[in-house]
Amino acid sequence: MDAEQRVTYLNAAAERQYGLDAATTLGCKLSDLYRFRWLRAEDEAEAMTALRQRGEWRGENIHITRAGRELHVESSVTLTRADDGSPTGMVAVIRDITERKRETAEAQRASALLDTVLHTAPIGFCFLDRDLRYMRINARLAEMNGVSAEAHLGRHVSEIMPALVDSLLVVTDRIVATGEPVFNHEYSGETPAASGVPRFFSESWYPVRDGAGEISGFGAVVEEITARKQAEDELRESHQFTRRVLDHTLAIFVGVTTADGTLTYANLAPLEAAGIPASEVIGKKFWDCHWWSYSPGIQAQLREAYERAASGEIVRYDVPVRMAGDTRVWIDFQVAPLRDAGGRITHLIPSAVEITVRRAAQEKQRESEERTRLATEATAVGIWERNIHTDALRWDAQMFQLYGIPPTADGFVPYADWSHAVLPEDLPENERILQETVRRGGQSRREFRIRRRDNGVVRSVESVETVRANSQGENEWVVGTNLDVTERKASEMQLRQLAADLSEADRRKDEFLATLAHELRNPLAPIRNGLELMKLAGGEMATIERARGMMERQLTQLVRLVDDLMDVSRISRGNFELRKERVPLATVLESALESSRPLIERKGHQLTVTLPTEPLFIDADLTRLAQVFLNLLNNAAKYSEQHAHIHLHVERDGSDLMVTVKDNGIGIAADQLSRIFDMFTQVVQSLEKAQGGLGIGLTLVKRLVEMHGGTVQAKSDGLGKGSEFVVRLPVVIATAEPHALDGATEQPVGVSRRILVVDDNMDAADSLSDMLKLLGNDTRTASDGQAGVDMAAQFRPEVILLDIGLPKLDGYDVCRAIRAQPWGADILLIAVTGWGQHEDRRRSHEAGFDHHMVKPVDPRALITLLAEFDADHEADARRRTSRADISVRASDRPR
Secondary structure: OEOOOEOOOOOHHHHHHHOOOHHHHOOOEHHHHEEEEEOOOOHHHHHHHHHHHHOEEEEEEEEEEOOOOEEEEEEEEEEEEOOOOOEEEEEEEEEEOHHHHHHHHHHHHHHHHHHHHHHHOOOEEEEEEOOOEEEEEOHHHHHHHOOOHHHHOOOEHHHHOHHHHHHHHHHHHHHHHHOOOEEEEEEEEEEOOEEEEEEEEEEEEEEEEOOOOOEEEEEEEEEEOHHHHHHHHHHHHHHHHHHHHHHOOOOEEEEEEEOOOEEEEEOHHHHHHHOOOHHHHOOOEHHHOOOOOOOHHHHHHHHHHHHHHHOOOOEEEEEEEEOHHHOEEEEEEEEEEEEOOOOOEEEEEEEEEEOHHHHHHHHHHHHHHHHHHHHHHHHOEEEEEEEOOOOOEEEOHHHHHHHOOOOOOOOEEOHHHHHHHEOOOOHHHHHHHHHHHHHHOOEEEEEEEEEOOOOOOEEEEEEEEEEEEOOOOOEEEEEEEEEEOHHHHHHHHHHHHHHHHHHHHHHHHHHHHHHHHHHHHHHHHHHHHHHHHHHHOOOOHHHHHHHHHHHHHHHHHHHHHHHHHOOHHHHHHOOOOOOOEEEEHHHHHHHHHHHHHHHHHHOOOEEEEEOOOOOOEEEEOHHHHHHHHHHHHHHHHHOOOOOOEEEEEEEEEOOEEEEEEEEOOOOOOHHHHOOOOOOOOOOOOOHHHOOOOOOOHHHHHHHHHHHOOOEEEEEOOOOOOOEEEEEEEEOEOOOOOOOOOOOOOOOOOOOOOEEEEEOOOHHHHHHHHHHHHHOOOEEEEEOOHHHHHHHHHHHOOOEEEEOOOOOOOOHHHHHHHHHOOHHHOOOEEEEEEOOOOHHHHHHHHHHOOOEEEEOOOOHHHHHHHHHHHHHHHHHHHHHHHHHHHHHHHHHOOOO
């Protein structure tokens, strides 16, 4: 490089390194070839000092090529000097060391990771050389061995763990012979950490290879398993103890079977009591054993129980079994699955307890309860009784059914079965009533809700209870009934809900009508003002033109609002469709101010508008966003006393703009700020401050602002201290095209079409026809479907604007009739109708219409559509002419 750092020489390696071409690079400044970044803040100063003092500098930094690729380079820069010693340039030798740096960093990372694993792992690690000397060892293994990690290094295994050497040699010889690791090798012996105490270890050894692939040493992962071995021994002893206990227990039968029902174990005492040798049952299917084989039905029942248990269910039931002497004994029998650590069912455990005596008592009780059950089932009333002194609680069968709780054998249930079933919010009051009834005696009636245990369903219960005294006249029992009154309560609730729904439906109807009126009045106000202004303007065309432009904008807004309000569900869901375009913010605010100015002037308010000098553009739906600021301005005007001050302030804040509407009106209470944007929320409810409306304005403001990617915030210091609403919206940074507010409808010069307008509303047909005539077209009108078909056959129009709802023939039939004619195939047929839903558009398309426009038709949209139609026809004509010309020239060729 020369003294101005222009490149005078570039070798081929530099060309490849920086992606350059010497032919186009020589003479360029160094800064044009790449950018650089110093590794440290002080590197640049040190480099400059070295060049001044020594005339050379060596170091590293980052070069960024023209293609954006970062290179970590090692540079050597030497100044070149003239004979008088003045600098003439410099020579730079630059080497790309990016890959070397990456490999070094990766090696450091791997080494650090290995060190971290070695020092933090909860198990032992070590590396031995081929002579079984310790090369590395982590703290955990050193702790196991009872010798510090430093004391291991360089020493032979026999010096540290002499008991391990013989076992280790077998392992390492196997690794050297096979080249394969040895996993989970267990050994035991003493260590210096606990002399005289045998310890157990599980080790996995693997070969460590050098760069040539030769085994240079061995690595080991060591885990002490002494505690596990002790636990296994204790578990084995526990199993043996349990078997000895079971074998000598007469009252209980316990067995073990495979998952398919083969008996592998049964405790001895029950076998001896039944007179059955173990050899007769072990190895047989459990249901084929002596106890069950007397009855095919009992065997089938047991096989079914086993199938259910094998699928994971615990099955329990009472059943008679055969004992010695062909006698029968009733048992409480259960079979349950036994799973391994992975959750897989490996065995089934049958068990039984004799219940002959209990069974007889239960049979007597069952007969008594059956009589009570027949009585209570007829009325679906559950009966309960509770001992006041012992809290013993007993239910009949109907109570268990009511609460969804499996019946107990004796009918007694814990008090918690009832208290836990009652809903927590109903329990305290019901316990208070019950305690008061016990205290004073007599009878009480109460209602509460319960949650059934079996299915979690909530039911309503009516309870009636009476305190009963014993023979000494002391209150001892409370006897009561429970009746499920859920359906009755539901009927009562349905009646109340029906009345509430009717009231709510009526209120919603009023809300919808009010919402409709609220949305329509906004644009109607300036339209009405514009009409009056045009009457008063006389021949003042500038005033008339301004009024016309304003009315056109507001009419457009009115049409869009009507489109939205046709679908009530979109209002309830806030499902507005935005029609965004790039518009100046000033245009949006102008539209809002036009609509709000009459109210502001009527109340004598002073309005101050502050706009920035720079034009601000936003991507927005002009109508919807103007509606936001109109609502805020109207609220400021409505909720301020006469002659108040309203400020509309706009400022730029980074990539956002902030529009603030501030007033000194009635303000907002602190507790209402959080819900001011909720649907139907109104700040003031007093009669003297009422301003009408249903409180939907601010809800629409919030939803519309958020749909524009912005936020809105309400602020107020309290009632009587005014309010402030701040809207933040993203600014469009790029220059935007000015939005045409009042552009007159323009017609392409020199284009005249034959257009037929068919509409049973003659005012609509004539006005549209007159407008099209003024634009240079030849028009005709018809007022019913049949007249439209006849006029089309006579007039042969190029374009037909056709209403759908027509007498005689509807628009669909007219379209089909015209399309069926040879002259009707190329006509541009446009449906012009008040019906604009998706289904309406689908039907018009199927009938043969080219386009579907919703009334009132936007003249500019119609003119654009006609212009596109003319362009298509002109292109078709050019293609036909071109084809004809080609055909003529082809015929002139010599044959």
